[in-house]
Amino acid sequence: MSRVVIIGGGPGGYESALVAAQLGADVTVVDTDGVGGSAVLTDCVPSKTLIATAELMTDMAEAAELGIEARDHQGDLSTTLEVDLAKVNARVKRLASDQSADIARRLEREKVRVVPGRGLLESPGAVVAELADGGTETLTADAVLVATGAAPRTLPSAVPDGERILTWEQVYDLTEVPTELIVVGSGVTGAEFASAYLALGIPVTLVSSRDRVLPGEDADAAQVLEDVLTRRGMKVLGQSRMESVTRSGDVVTVRLTDGREVQGSHCILALGSVPNTAGLGLEEAGVTLDDGGFVKVDRVSRTSARGVYAAGDCTGVLMLASVAAMQGRIAMWHFLGDAVAPLDLKRVSSNVFTAPEIATVGWSQRAIDAGEIQAETVMLPLRGNPRAKMQGVHDGFVKLFCRPGTGIVVGGVVVGPRASELIHPVSLAVAESITADQLAQAFTVYPSMSGSVAEAARRLHHF
């Protein structure tokens, strides 16, 4: 029986453990923080749970347009909704730990052994576990998978204190509502937290070192989001590089490199992630890291050391839970001799959970504009969609890209409420090389937002 040892119990680790167990291997997962990893305990699951509350607040704030009025018990119009952050955060933490416990039970059912502790690579065939309750255990392996994830990046000039200067892992300890929140960093994580806390009724300033928010996303989508956020009252400071974050009593000061200062009650640092790869014996065992400390892998998750695979954020390939899980599964399929296709990033759909959401798949507008691929483009605003009108949705669009000759759909962007769900037909089209005509011919429900996906596809029709 093949022995597989996995270091790290996040989606990269536990999903591969399930595949390896299914294929008959003897599997051990060494994990420091609890299975589910950062994805379940501090990152995806908590943030999306917080955002679920924020979404409800957004809907309620816009209810008046649809004819709903809130009145207090004296019958007067009541216009303020308040969030009980202690309650929200308690729900977030409960849900995260329940999810971790669910995964632990599943692993147990599949006979995967979970060893609480820190795993170190002694050699390509051996992992030493520094056990949580003391002592060490050496685990020999035919294959090792490194899936140790990443941690929030901090700077010596902006040190989190866990009370008012916070990493994204620390926000769920807040029991009182910030009176003025500053979010530093306008990538996906910064934008999601800024959008969520704004929806919860908290004044937010977003400090962005670039021209606009979400510099890595579709420019039209980022523009829609920035317009909506500023319309709702967010202060977005573009071209503003943070130099330092300091605290004096209840006041947090963010100093910018041009000398300006922004003050608030709390600050969230969203400065990107650093891989958890230092001090694990990786390089000593022959695993090559890049300049940023990420593990170098090929498309079937092999590292430079024979028998050592790596998956997830520690590889920096695409920092998504779905990609981590797929890299891990691919590693196990490859090692255990099952059918395997190399990782194809052009099929990955991803979503920014702001209000509105931004979902993308396949080739990007940027790659098309740069001439990396030839594609025809159509962009259809959602405001013409009958369902959007009924629901009071004014912002957002569907964008589709298809190859000029064949009409094969190669990518798309959806901006709108629940864009994460609406992108799926486009993902299917990209994954299965479906043409715009085929996408257009499938029935959509009337009225529905997905009608706009089909309509966009119809507009790409050639005679």
Ligand SMILES: Cc1cc2nc3c(=O)[nH]c(=O)nc-3n(C[C@H](O)[C@H](O)[C@H](O)COP(=O)(O)OP(=O)(O)OC[C@H]3O[C@@H](n4cnc5c(N)ncnc54)[C@H](O)[C@@H]3O)c2cc1C
């Ligand atoms: C705020 C936020 C929101 C996000 N939201 C989403 C989202 O909505 N959708 C999405 O797809 N992605 C999202 N992501 C990204 C996603 O969280 C990561 O891509 C995912 O967690 C990567 O999984 P992983 O298995 O590589 O690592 P992790 O989930 O970080 O798990 C790694 C685990 O290994 C443990 N570990 C580290 N070193 C060792 C060691 N030496 N020995 C034993 N154990 C060790 C860690 O403690 C951790 O538990 C989000 C990220 C952030 C920051």
